Amino acid sequence: MTLRKRFWETVPLDQMNDEEWEALCDGCGKCCLNKIEDADTGEVYLTRVACRLLDDATCRCGQYDIRKSLVPECIVLRPSTINKHAYWMPQTCAYRRLWAGETLPEWHPLLTGDPESPHEAGISLRGATVPEFEVDEEDWEGHIIEEPT
Numbered sequence: 001m002t003l004r005k006r007f008w009e010t011v012p013l014d015q016m017n018d019e020e021w022e023a024l025c026d027g028c029g030k031c032c033l034n035k036i037e038d039a040d041t042g043e044v045y046l047t048r049v050a051c052r053l054l055d056d057a058t059c060r061c062g063q064y065d066i067r068k069s070l071v072p073e074c075i076v077l078r079p080s081t082i083n084k085h086a087y088w089m090p091q092t093c094a095y096r097r098l099w100a101g102e103t104l105p106e107w108h109p110l111l112t113g114d115p116e117s118p119h120e121a122g123i124s125l126r127g128a129t130v131p132e133f134e135v136d137e138e139d140w141e142g143h144i145i146e147e148p149t
Helices: 018-023 064-070 082-088 094-099 137-143
Strands: 033-037 044-050
Touching: 033 137, 044 137, 082 094
Parallel strands: none
Antiparallel strands: 033 044
């Protein structure tokens, strides 16, 4: 399979091939951060506490192909599940933005041609996370952060 030219502008999410779907990920690492959802308001708070599989240096999952078997609570985002899960995705996330009818941000690698562009733009959490095995879940509130946008 190959990427169609500027596919994100013309191809609906549910009609993208697997390579196109995966290419939407900007590699910021924010979706792999543990979040806290307020049960009363539904508001989602981002923490710097990362999934145990996140590689802080690359902002990528260290076991991407088998992540669901290693972390059963991991949500594998697909076109069929985005309606259910888009609300907790980062504000800058291409999946969320396209689902909401928005465009890709100017620093997205599909626009810049450079996989380092999210890091250079200060969007990623490279070098800013703490592994979940170092923080008790009841202490996650102390690690709430504002999303880099």
